[in-house]
Amino acid sequence: MTKDKDTKTVVPALRFPEFSENGEWTIVPLKKHAKLITEKAKNRNYIPLSVTSGVGLVSQMEKFGREIAGEQYKNYYVINKFDFAYNKSATTSYPEGYISMLKNFDRGAVPNSIFTCFSVDKNEINPQYLDQLFQDNFHGKWLRNYIEIGSRANGALSIDSKILLNMLIPLPKLKEQLKIKDCLSCLDDLISAVADKIETLKEYKKGLMQQLFPAEGKTTPAFRFPEFQNAGEWKDTTLGEEVYYENGKAHENDINETGKYIVVNSKFISTDGEVVKYTDNPSCLANKGDILMVLSDVPNGRAIAKCFIVDCNNKYTVNQRVCKLTPKKAVALLLYYSINRNPFLLAFDDGIKQTNLKKDDVLNCLFRLPQEPQEQQRIADCLLSVDELISIEIAKLDQLKAHKKGLMQQLFPKIQ
Structure with missing residues (x-):
């Protein structure tokens, strides 16, 4: 349905009650409320950033253990918190490239060779609302129509910035954007909490194994179950x-x-x-x-x-x-x-x-x-119990991710 010949409109399958009478969403090109970032770092001191697909922008020090910018740093683009950086490198999860929003730093600098950067008008678009779309690879559905097979330049996908900014996005009023952002952010917090619990359990298991197995040069473990204290050396x-x-x-x-x-x-x-x-x-x-x-x-x-x-x-x-x-x-x-x-x-x-x-x-x-099969079984059962806890949390994480994906399909209307 359209309002006029230039403005397309859509309605999502699921809508919060307070917005049910707010009318249709508009479909607009990203360029209507966004502009490219071309400011260079030059000799100013910003944190050099890289990207981890599915995670976002991180410091080069965190990702590589050192800063790899070198002489190219002066040409890096400068971005501010809530600005976006499109990485033109294809990955398994994001074959058309990955768009990440700067969240954890006030300012930073990214390589100009593989990033296209842009900011949005915050009076029209809530950046975190838009970030939810990009995390779901919304941009990939648009860009795949313009990427030729084997089309690469210097290892990166050859995508003109005009094509990126011509991307059509579904846009409700700002208050509804904020509501959707808050809803999905709560789910993200739950997902992060479960993911953190999984990592904690994995670290616990790692430490437990260090106690249950003999250290280098030792013939008995640091911890032994009471019934095997006198079972002799391994x-x-x-x-x-x-x-x-x-x-x-x-x-x-x-x-x-x-x-x-x-x-x-x-x-x-x-x-x-x-x-x-x-x-x-x-x-x-x-x-x-x-x-x-x-x-x-x-x-x-x-x-x-x-x-x-x-x-x-x-x-x-x-x-x-x-x-x-x-x-x-x-x-x-x-x-x-x-x-x-x-x-x-x-x-x-x-x-x-x-x-x-x-x-x-x-x-x-x-x-x-261990010499005795009973001790072997006891240790195996102990570690298996931790693995079972990890598996339960992994299943819970998968369920939360599936729930979020299904919810997004209802909250965001299809436009392509």
């Missing part, structure tokens, strides 16, 4: 003594979206099961209690030597560049906790070239185990 062992080894097999030609079996490849393990492929032809079937380990990764990668423990039979098949470790006598779950991203195996990553763990590398992995 034994030195290798994976070769504790498991049977088998390399995974290629499944690439047998992938089937409706397949019965999950193909456990490095992506499945590195994403904790979020990226999944299926097949009906299992070439290397895994059984309950098997430990599957990633053998290959890029320099400084986070997947090398990461493990997945199989929770049931006839569900998983092992892909190439992943190995299957079948425990002989030791408690499988404790083996998993002992070797997952084990420092012995991480040392094969030199930070320069691709890491490819060989069979002997894996089987020569040194570690310590």
